[in-house]
Amino acid sequence: MEAGKNPIGWHKFSAFLGVNNLFTSIINYTKPVTFDDSLPNFPNPNEPIAVSPAFEDLSTDISAQRTREFLDPCLGKYIYIHNLPSQFNDYFVKNCEILCCPKKKICESLSNLGLGPQIQNTEDVFTNSSWYLTNQFMLEVIFHQKMKRYECLTTNSSLASAIYVPFYAGLDIARYLWDFNISIRDWNSMDLVKWLSEQPEWKSMMGLDHFLAVGRISWDFRRKTDVDSDWGTKLMFLPESRNMTFLAIESSPSSKNNIAIPYPTYFHPSSDNEILEWQNKVRAHKREYLFSFAGAPRPDLNGSIRGDIIEQCRSSSSNCKLLECDLSTTSNCQNPSFVMKLLQSSHFCLQPIGDSYTRRSTFDSILAGCIPVFFHLGSSYVEYLWHLPSNYSKYSVFIPEEYVKSKKVSIEKILLSIPKERVEAMREEILRLIPSVIYSNPMSRLETLEDAFDIAVKGVLNRIETLRSEIREGSYSGDTSQDKAWKEYLLGPLDYHEWDGFLSGTDGSL
Structure with a gap:
């Protein structure tokens, strides 16, 4: 992360864990598994196995689902990309000289679909030509380029399981982070959510099926006040944004709709090999x-x-x-x-x-x-x-x-x-x-391996399908609170966990 405003607001770690216990847990070997010598009573292979009607219905449902997936491998994976006005993405690439820190470098970083200039392997450190001088803040550009070549895109939004919003929020705010009043900083974000809320795609789930990737840390988009001296924009705190899923190089782990995905590295391979x-x-x-x-x-x-x-x-x-x-x-x-x-x-x-x-x-x-x-x-x-x-x-x-x-x-x-x-x-x-943890070259596709993009898209689709199921079942609470999201994901709802003592809130919130 670059020098500038300090987003750190978490409490320092408390030292409630003993040093010996902590480091013992880090380096201990896994205990060997022991097996009972006695063998289980296996059923007689000549006797018919009774199957309950409920299981038969479940088997039928699974069979039908597999048939549908065979006929359409993109079932449940279709994504629709919003065709945003250029002010939200292409404008920044075509006019990179208006961007920040320093202008020549940022224009170079936007070359090669956001991968940056190719690295010359003069010191024999690398293995092939798939290494680039990639700027750590280019996630949103790389993600968009890979999304354009996603194998299950659809132009029919009614078929889509998710709606991608290709807003370059990081490039947008980088122009104004160290100066300017909040009205200038928030202008594009306000325009974006206004545009989205007017689209027919928004109406079906009020944005719960929308997602976007941003190329900076979440702190840059989580301004809580309207004081000019406060840091960043309020993109993630806008009412419409609370329904969308945000992917970022660093999230606010206490936020339920904000997920961290890896920073771009220098390596962008074109094949599994x-x-x-x-x-x-x-x-x-x-x-x-x-x-x-x-x-x-x-x-x-x-x-x-x-x-x-x-x-x-x-x-x-x-x-x-x-x-x-x-x-x-x-x-x-x-x-x-x-x-x-x-x-x-x-x-x-x-x-x-x-x-x-x-x-x-x-x-x-x-x-x-x-x-x-x-x-x-x-x-x-x-x-x-x-x-x-x-x-x-x-x-x-x-x-x-x-x-x-x-x-x-x-x-x-x-x-x-x-x-x-x-x-x-x-x-x-x-x-x-x-x-x-790497993003493969947007111009190619890995054969059998999943890269960071693949895992992120799969995670988004699963998250949105869970929300959709909750809405169908009437169990969706509409809760957009900003607490304990990391705990619920890792451990389920618990009253207390040992990590709670390392965080600022008594319940493990950040």
């Missing part, structure tokens, strides 16, 4: 360092542990590699070759929070086969619920930032204590996750 080739390269790569950190200190950010992490890394020079970053365009951190070479050379990659809770570096780390080390739940565990395992210990290490800040722990000692076999198992899980 390119992914397999990369996985094999990463698996075989020699890792010289126990852990590494690529980033800059945040001395002006209250409570930041980045300075502590940099200090620990420097004191562990033989085991830790530090890539210091700054905001200049010539920084090595802006060079994908430098970044990916560092991550590929490390067993663990530290992912402290910065200007916001999440980092693109998390997905660069996974792509490089480097096990991420998180210090805050909001960096991953309550965010990317569709794309990453709910059992976080399978693919990452968690060290509460409070322990680092109070100098209670040594990052080096914790990571050294994890058995080699456990590290290898975690790396294999990381390699398995690679397809699900």
